[in-house]
Amino acid sequence: MKILFVSLFLPQQKAYHAGGRYVNELVRRLSQRHEIHLATRLEEGEEPLLSELTPYCAGIHPFSYPRLPKRGVLASLRLAANYLAFSIFANRLIQRGDYDLVQVEWVETAVMIRRGAAPMVLDAHDVITKPARRSYLRSRGFARLAQLVRWQLVRFLEVAIMGRFDRIFTMSEFDRGYLLDLAPGLKVTTVPIPAGMDLTPAVYPRVPGRLLFLASYKYRPTNVEAALWFHAEVLPLVRREVPEAEFVIAGFGPPPQLVELAERDPRTRVTGFVDDTDELYKSASVFVAPILTGGGIIVKVLDALAAGTPVVTTSFGNEGIGAIAGRDLLVADTAREFAAAVVTLLRDRPYAEQVAASGSAFVAGHFSIAAVLERIESSYRELAAAATDVPAAPPPR
Numbered sequence: 001m002k003i004l005f006v007s008l009f010l011p012q013q014k015a016y017h018a019g020g021r022y023v024n025e026l027v028r029r030l031s032q033r034h035e036i037h038l039a040t041r042l043e044e045g046e047e048p049l050l051s052e053l054t055p056y057c058a059g060i061h062p063f064s065y066p067r068l069p070k071r072g073v074l075a076s077l078r079l080a081a082n083y084l085a086f087s088i089f090a091n092r093l094i095q096r097g098d099y100d101l102v103q104v105e106w107v108e109t110a111v112m113i114r115r116g117a118a119p120m121v122l123d124a125h126d127v128i129t130k131p132a133r134r135s136y137l138r139s140r141g142f143a144r145l146a147q148l149v150r151w152q153l154v155r156f157l158e159v160a161i162m163g164r165f166d167r168i169f170t171m172s173e174f175d176r177g178y179l180l181d182l183a184p185g186l187k188v189t190t191v192p193i194p195a196g197m198d199l200t201p202a203v204y205p206r207v208p209g210r211l212l213f214l215a216s217y218k219y220r221p222t223n224v225e226a227a228l229w230f231h232a233e234v235l236p237l238v239r240r241e242v243p244e245a246e247f248v249i250a251g252f253g254p255p256p257q258l259v260e261l262a263e264r265d266p267r268t269r270v271t272g273f274v275d276d277t278d279e280l281y282k283s284a285s286v287f288v289a290p291i292l293t294g295g296g297i298i299v300k301v302l303d304a305l306a307a308g309t310p311v312v313t314t315s316f317g318n319e320g321i322g323a324i325a326g327r328d329l330l331v332a333d334t335a336r337e338f339a340a341a342v343v344t345l346l347r348d349r350p351y352a353e354q355v356a357a358s359g360s361a362f363v364a365g366h367f368s369i370a371a372v373l374e375r376i377e378s379s380y381r382e383l384a385a386a387a388t389d390v391p392a393a394p395p396p397r
Contacts, residue, residue: 001100001380002035002058004118006090008083008109010042012049013198014275018216018299019125022193023105024053029373031056037099039090041082043067063089087112094118101380110161119383122165123191127175129155129182131222131293134316138293159183166386167379172320191375193299195367196306204282209244209346211235212284212309214277214300218253222293230290230338231261231268237339242346248284250274281307286345286352290338291317302367305329305359310352312341322366328359 005011011024027036038053039061050060063086087109094102094116103121104110107128132154136147159182162168169191170176176188213230215223227249238245245267249258252273262270274280281287287304291314298317305311311329318331325331330345332338345352 001384002037002098003030003380004037004039004093004097004099004102006094006102006104006109006113007038007040008086008106010040010046010049011038012052018193018303019106021197022299025194025197025369026376027053028056029369030376033377037061037097039063039093041065041086061089061093083108084112101383104165107158107161110164111157113161113164115164119167119387120165121167121169121379121383122162123169124162124175124179125171127158127170127178129158130175130178134293155182162186166383169376169379172322174319174322189375189379191372191379192367193302194369194372195299195302195363197303197369198277199281199303199307200278202278202282204279206285207246207283208285209242210246210248210284210286211238211342212248212250212280212287212304213289214250214274214280214287214304216252217255217258222291223251224255224258226290226292227258228261229292229335230288231265233335234288234290234338234342235268237336238342238346241339241343245342245346248280250277250280277303278307281309284309286342287311288338288342289313289317301329302363305356305363306367308356308360310345310356311359312338312345314338323359323362327355328362329355 005023005027007023009020011020011027013021013024027038030036035058036056037059038057041063042049044064044066047062047064050062053060065082090109091113094113099118101119101121102116103123104113105123106125107122110122132151136144136151139147162179162183166187168179168186168188170179170188171191171193173190176190179186179188213227217223231247235245235247247268248271249261249268250271254270254272259270261268281304287309289298289301289311291298293316298313298320301311301313301317301321305328312332313329314333315331318325318329323329330341332341345355
């Protein structure tokens with residue numbers, strides 16, 4: 001098949017966020033059986049990185065944009081305008097192209113994309129209505145009305161966008177059910193993201209007391225909120241019991257309020273982007289994922305589990321994964337519960353190793369790349385058959 005991938009972020013093997021790494025993996029794997037074309041945004045200066053993709057793509061359509069200013073209202077507006085401009089750019093390619101199938105990555109990419117002649121797949125990554133609703137439920141006072149309006153607008157937009165596609169991919173059964181509640185007529189297939197794509201067989205010693213939170217921060221305010229909440233509300237409680245506890249905040253684009261934590265607290269380290277995350281995951285004593293809103297599968301949790309590191313997260317952090325709390329990872333939703341779970345894993349290493357081994361086995365059984373590719377190919381076959389009116393077996397849910 002001749003397939004056009006439309007990606008809001010440049011797919012890279014060493015991407016700043018898990019979604020870009022995942023799309024890179026799809027492009028490379030699917031190019032073994034299909035003719036892949038790629039339309040992608042890329043920041044000014046990233047052009048040389050396209051050479052990594054040329055062996056796998058029959059055609060690449062880059063949409064360059066200037067490096068955006070620091071965070072703020074102006075930066076947010078410029079980013080939104082850039083998303084819209086890329087969506088229009090991609091829509092022109094779709095309408096003019098002779099593709100057998102089009103796959104669009106991320107809901108935000110598809111705002112201005114219209115149905116084309118070829119079957120259309122939307123790989124949603126996240127259900128954007130879900131965090132908007134949760135922000136409304138957490139708000140108080142005058143802000144609650146604004147959050148209500150935002151939630152309803154996001155809900156309307158998401159349903160309208162998804163109605164243009166022949167198939168929606170979501171990363172968890174939870175998100176699949178959420179979308180079908182929003183719009184029962186959608187054709188939704190669960191395609192989980194594979195875990196541990198960057199891990200190696202190497203083994204590294206655990207650093208006693210090291211707590212790790214790894215995420216992308218530049219365009220992900222929910223991750224910034226999570227790190228700040230953990231440092232302010234949970235870490236002091238942990239250090240009452242384990243004074244030597246060290247907090248490592250790793251990942252691309254930490255804003256000044258995170259960098260300042262390391263300046264004030266000598267046992268908090270902010271690394272910025274880490275090229276090789278293998279040792280980082282495996283050397284931590286506990287991976288913490290204090291996700292307060294949530295939108296889909298939290299890939300950083302999957303990767304930590306795959307690395308054999310015990311995880312403490314919230315209900316939101318586990319909802320798309322479906323691991324068994326207390327067996328595969330620990331789940332806590334208040335600062336006091338979260339701290340108690342972290343302290344337990346730091347103090348009781350045999351129990352921590354038991355949880356880590358169970359979590360690693362869980363992701364190996366449910367989130368392998370082979371299973372993911374089979375679900376995708378099955379959906380492609382069904383869509384191709386429907387386009388030619390040839391019956392085909394339905395894809396797995």
